[in-house]
Amino acid sequence: MSASEQAFLGRIAEHERLIHKVCRLYADDPADREDLFQEILCQAWRSYAGFREESRFSTWLYRVALNTAITHLRKKRRFGDNAVGQDWVRNETQADPYEEEVQLMYAAINRLSRIDKAIILLYLEDCSYEDMSEIMGMSVSNIGVRLNRIRKRLKEDCEHQKSARDGS
Amino acid sequence: MDLDALKSGINNRLEQPVTVMSRTVVCKVPRSRGLLIRLRRNLWIETALYLLCTPFMLFEAWRSENFSMTIYNATFSVVMFLLAPVFARLAGRITRHIHADHSVQEGLNELLDILKTYQRRYLQFNLLMVPVCMIYAVALVIAFPVTDMGNDQADTLRLATWQIWLIFIGLLGILMLTTWYLSRWWIHWLYGRFIRDLEAELKSVDDPE
Known part of the structure; x- marks a missing residue:
């Protein structure tokens, strides 16, 4: 080698x-x-x-x-369809509320578009906006706007999934 | 339920190893099933075939005793000689893209442009091949005429020159239209949805609102 x-x-x-x-x-x-x-x-x-x-x-x-x-x-x-994350939601025990929320959030992240997934991935990695901008090729302000929008959407998606499951 | 509160849990899930394969094989066996790698492989194979065939076709064009076969071989040689650099250029562009250090947005833009160029070239190539194959068919008829045909067949062949040209052009038109439609359908089936998705994502990148 x-x-x-x-x-x-x-x-x-x-x-x-x-x-x-x-x-x-x-x-x-x-x-x-x-x-x-x-x-x-x-x-x-x-x-x-x-x-x-x-x-x-x-x-x-x-x-x-x-x-x-x-x-x-x-x-x-x-x-x-892209069904990543759904297996965990179905297969694992739902005893721990934190784990349950993690699973819901994970599934919600997997429903995002490819670019939004990439931004969330970098956010989870604690990258700075400047680093995200360099990796994604987008302006810092654009990253900020998108990130806020994605976080809001994830929150709504999780709450919707939770209420749907509690209802059923 | 906030993303920040769940960060560590999600990171733990994401960081679970996905493979037990040895990393050391990667430098030795870089056989890829990636979209661009396959596309480039196909283009290089086509280019190599064209370059390999051209001297033989030229030789045949030069040596052939039959003038119609000379025309056919010469036409095909010219077509291949023109197409080979076009495909080689596209393959080279893919290589540069593969080795380049693009940001995600730049990478997507370049990928989209490459795929659209490939679609265009694919259509152009198929449409170009129709008249070449028609010339081949006509060349074969002239080179190897049927001598023992019956009276009925002989009657049908007694056509004026303008009628023969009309049939030729009509057939060519129909074949080119059919080829254009089928090629377009095929290439859209292969890449159409992917291109639409990419365009939509890139549009959303440009306009976050």
Whole structure:
């Protein structure tokens, strides 16, 4: 293994958590997640030669991962609706109220559009608005407006789901 | 129920590992099933085939004793010679896109542009192939005429030149229209929904309200 491959894999190992998060959010089932994981690594390796250290490695990797995930989604969505997160809501016990709310919120996040998902992912990662702007290629004010709107929508969606379930 | 209050719980869920596969294989086996990689692979294969076939076709055009076959081979060579750089350029553009460090919005814009260009080229290529194949059919008829035809068939072939041209142009028109419609339907079936989704998302990025 060459030195550049070793360096690449070392850096990836440090930020692997980031790729797992993108895969969880953008792929439907375990096999698809593994595919996406591999795809992101392949894509990162292809682009690594062009990485000039002008931005942080995590910022660069987020760009690569999100761009790949958004493209990867296409072939899966043609065959059915995106039902990520629904399995957890159905399968896991509902005893813990906090867990229940987490599951509802997770399912609501998965119903967002691809770009909104990416913004929420970065928000959950505690990225600054400037970092989000750099990764997404949107203005800081645009990010702020969208984020507020998404959070409001998530809250409404969760409350709606909860009241619907309590009603039934 | 607020997102901030649930942040750690959601992060815990998202951070669960999705794979147990070895990372070390990635540098060795970069075989991809990604949309752009497959698209580029197809374009390179087509380009290579064109470049491979062109010398043979040119050789045949030069050597052929039959003038109609010379016309056909020469036409096909010219078409392939013109198409190969177009496809190679598009494949090169995809390669640059793959290796580039785009932001999400830039990446989507470029991807959308590439897909639309591919759609356009696909349609143009198919429409161009119709007259070439028609020339081929006519060249075959001239090169290898049927000599033992019956009286009925001979009667149907006694047509004025303008009638033959009319039939040729009519057939060409029908075939081109059918090809255009079917190719368009096929390429829209493949990428149409994806392109519409991308356009809608990009529009919402430009206008957050």
